Amino acid sequence: MNSDKQGWALIYTLIFCIVIQGIALITTSIITHNVKAGTTFKNLLSQRHAGATAQEKPLVKYTVLDAPEGWDHACFSTEIIEKQWANESRYSWRIKLAGQPYRVEKDLQLSSWRPYIIILLDDSEGMLSSCGQAYGPQDLYLKRTGGEIVPSAERDDVLNSLTTPDGTYFRGSYGNAWFQAFNMFHFGGAMQGWTQSISHITGLIDDMDLSPIAVATVSKGIVQPFTSDRNTLIEAVLGIHPQGHEARLSEACYDLINSFPSTCGTSKHIIIATTGVAADDGNIPGWLQDFDHDGNPQDTALESGSHCLDDVAAYAFSKGIRVHTIGPDTEFLKKTATQGGGSYLPSKSTFTLPGGFVCQIPSLYGTAKRFLTNTHLAFRPLWLTTDTMSCLRPMANEPTHLGPCTPSGIKGAATSLYMEGQRLLCSTSRGDLLSIDMATGACSWMVKEVGSRIGVKNGIIVTGPNLAGNITAMNSTPEIRWVEPGELFTLSQGNAYIAEGKTVSSFTLEGGIPLSQFTLDSPACTLEYDSYFGIVIAGSQSGMIYILDQDLKFRHLLTPGMPGDFTSIRSFHQKKDLRIIALTPSRAACMNLSGILWSRSLEEGVCTNALVMDSKLYVTTWTPDACRGMDSGSSSVLILDALNGEKVSQEPLFGAKAFGSLVDLISGTLEHSSWSMDTRQLDITDLAGMKPVSLGSKIRQQM
Numbered sequence: 001m002n003s004d005k006q007g008w009a010l011i012y013t014l015i016f017c018i019v020i021q022g023i024a025l026i027t028t029s030i031i032t033h034n035v036k037a038g039t040t041f042k043n044l045l046s047q048r049h050a051g052a053t054a055q056e057k058p059l060v061k062y063t064v065l066d067a068p069e070g071w072d073h074a075c076f077s078t079e080i081i082e083k084q085w086a087n088e089s090r091y092s093w094r095i096k097l098a099g100q101p102y103r104v105e106k107d108l109q110l111s112s113w114r115p116y117i118i119i120l121l122d123d124s125e126g127m128l129s130s131c132g133q134a135y136g137p138q139d140l141y142l143k144r145t146g147g148e149i150v151p152s153a154e155r156d157d158v159l160n161s162l163t164t165p166d167g168t169y170f171r172g173s174y175g176n177a178w179f180q181a182f183n184m185f186h187f188g189g190a191m192q193g194w195t196q197s198i199s200h201i202t203g204l205i206d207d208m209d210l211s212p213i214a215v216a217t218v219s220k221g222i223v224q225p226f227t228s229d230r231n232t233l234i235e236a237v238l239g240i241h242p243q244g245h246e247a248r249l250s251e252a253c254y255d256l257i258n259s260f261p262s263t264c265g266t267s268k269h270i271i272i273a274t275t276g277v278a279a280d281d282g283n284i285p286g287w288l289q290d291f292d293h294d295g296n297p298q299d300t301a302l303e304s305g306s307h308c309l310d311d312v313a314a315y316a317f318s319k320g321i322r323v324h325t326i327g328p329d330t331e332f333l334k335k336t337a338t339q340g341g342g343s344y345l346p347s348k349s350t351f352t353l354p355g356g357f358v359c360q361i362p363s364l365y366g367t368a369k370r371f372l373t374n375t376h377l378a379f380r381p382l383w384l385t386t387d388t389m390s391c392l393r394p395m396a397n398e399p400t401h402l403g404p405c406t407p408s409g410i411k412g413a414a415t416s417l418y419m420e421g422q423r424l425l426c427s428t429s430r431g432d433l434l435s436i437d438m439a440t441g442a443c444s445w446m447v448k449e450v451g452s453r454i455g456v457k458n459g460i461i462v463t464g465p466n467l468a469g470n471i472t473a474m475n476s477t478p479e480i481r482w483v484e485p486g487e488l489f490t491l492s493q494g495n496a497y498i499a500e501g502k503t504v505s506s507f508t509l510e511g512g513i514p515l516s517q518f519t520l521d522s523p524a525c526t527l528e529y530d531s532y533f534g535i536v537i538a539g540s541q542s543g544m545i546y547i548l549d550q551d552l553k554f555r556h557l558l559t560p561g562m563p564g565d566f567t568s569i570r571s572f573h574q575k576k577d578l579r580i581i582a583l584t585p586s587r588a589a590c591m592n593l594s595g596i597l598w599s600r601s602l603e604e605g606v607c608t609n610a611l612v613m614d615s616k617l618y619v620t621t622w623t624p625d626a627c628r629g630m631d632s633g634s635s636s637v638l639i640l641d642a643l644n645g646e647k648v649s650q651e652p653l654f655g656a657k658a659f660g661s662l663v664d665l666i667s668g669t670l671e672h673s674s675w676s677m678d679t680r681q682l683d684i685t686d687l688a689g690m691k692p693v694s695l696g697s698k699i700r701q702q703m
Contacts, residue, residue: 482512
């Protein structure tokens with residue numbers, strides 16, 4: 001076929017022009033698209049940074065979530081921070097303190113101040129006679145069925161007298177006319193010698209915290225060995241009844257001289273509560289019968305009237321034991337105290353008391369810390385004011401409620417605290433619960449005989465067990481909502497969980513309505529609520545750890561195989577897996593629901609507190625001296641890897657017991673204090689979440 005060469009040339013030219021035109025159109029399209037994209041990107045950039053300038057402040061929102069991974073569930077939560085501008089939100093998280101790892105300090109002893117006291121109570125029938133004093137007009141007394149009259153817990157249903165199965169209650173003004181004791185020894189007055197002795201002894205026991213005390217009777221010798229448990233001591237005293245026909249005063253006192261410990265005591269004392277009238281007494285060595293050389297013819301063995309007591313007192317004083325007397329205002333009892341180097345009607349001021357000390361961590365309000373200082377064995381810091389304080393106490397008559405009481409001063413050392421915003425709730429070793437404004441240091445109210453450990457949820461204060469073994473829930477007004485017997489408690493948002501012996505029970509927080517129960521294999525020694533997983537963790541004295549749901553239904557049982565009672569149980573999570581760390585005085589172990597992950601001995605010292613932060617276990621340890629005084633020994637912070645139990649480091653603290661940890665997120669420190677108010681701080685600013693951690697940004701495109 002023949003072709004036209006000129007035609008083909010034209011076709012080639014047309015094709016070339018079309019290709020060129022196509023390339024031009026494509027290029028123009030790309031340029032146009034790029035210009036539009038560039039403009040859009042430029043707009044986005046300008047929009048992104050338009051709000052985050054110094055001239056425009058963001059709207060800041062805070063959201064509180066559960067504890068983050070590797071942090072103690074009971075003490076920490078997660079705070080999400082959103083900074084919001086017109087079209088941008090930036091997010092970050094940081095650690096928020098849900099509650100300090102507070103502990104109730106119970107074993108209060110000083111090596112440098114430890115007077116040992118034996119209370120010798122005359123339990124003869126002669127103590128039912130008058131003592132020369134009148135009953136306190138407004139005080140309440142109980143005449144028991146056995147005839148003895150003792151001071152009574154306050155109740156507001158007794159105007160003059162009230163007869164109950166326990167006996168007859170009466171006011172002192174009524175008793176001075178209608179309950180006059182028999183004037184056997186011609187001392188006069190209406191009050192029994194027994195009433196005077198019991199009142200003075202129980203008051204002295206209340207006041208003498210830190211001092212080991214034993215209780216003895218004239219007829220039986222020591223009935224309660226040395227202890228610092230004030231509740232046990234008062235129960236021992238109130239359990240004695242005046243039934244003996246003999247009053248071998250000097251013989252009983254002589255038998256007690258060698259009953260003191262040979263070590264750890266800084267002084268020794270015998271306090272004799274008696275009418276001073278002996279019966280069938282004086283059968284002591286002949287060389288002792290007139291030890292004071294006063295030539296008294298009654299310094300011998302007699303069926304009645306023997307005066308050998310002052311001679312035994314003089315002998316005890318020569319052996320380094322001071323003898324004090326409680327009883328009628330007679331020359332003989334005063335002389336006995338003088339010869340014994342002691343005091344007639346001894347009080348707390350009779351003894352040389354220790355200086356100021358603490359047995360708790362300071363309270364933390366913002367950047368201000370206040371020490372809970374105890375002066376003369378009672379909570380009396382210089383910053384505390386009580387001028388406008390109202391005083392209340394539970395009434396013994398049902399239903400349990402609060403009534404006014406005479407402000408007789410705060411009893412006992414500060415052993416427990418709880419900070420809630422600006423308010424400090426503080427409890428003492430004698431059960432006094434105080435509400436204090438931390439900004440001013442003013443105490444608004446004190447409720448006597450209710451406090452111990454303190455917890456607060458939804459504005460409801462739960463405290464206990466008190467000396468009577470009760471857990472009390474109150475409003476902050478204060479007003480009692482409910483009372484239940486128990487030894488341990490823990491709180492969720494809506495429930496209170498209480499352990500009494502083997503039984504763990506749940507109650508509604510607001511009304512104390514019983515909900516459910518679970519029985520352990522042995523009495524509970526720890527009880528914790530884990531808000532992250534919504535479970536109750538109970539440790540028993542047999543070494544079992546029970547995992548229960550919020551309705552106390554059984555879920556899991558862990559057996560760490562550790563010697564001794566659990567002192568602390570801490571929970572955290574790792575990749576949503578529950579981890580439980582159990583501690584006894586000498587061992588620590590970590591478990592999940594499948595079993596033990598690690599276990600190690602605490603050769604570094606006795607565990608006194610523990611806390612999990614950023615997958616590390618901070619254990620406060622103490623190696624006490626032989627006398628176990630909190631002013632002796634050595635303490636440290638042991639840091640373990642919470643995931644494998646390996647030792648990370650150990651930081652020395654004091655040559656004494658350490659109280660803490662106190663977590664200060666503002667300064668980024670973990671603080672401990674000693675009995676003498678020395679402090680040590682550990683820097684924790686490098687832990688994850690101590691400073692805000694970015695979670696990214698979100699851009700909202702403007703329409």
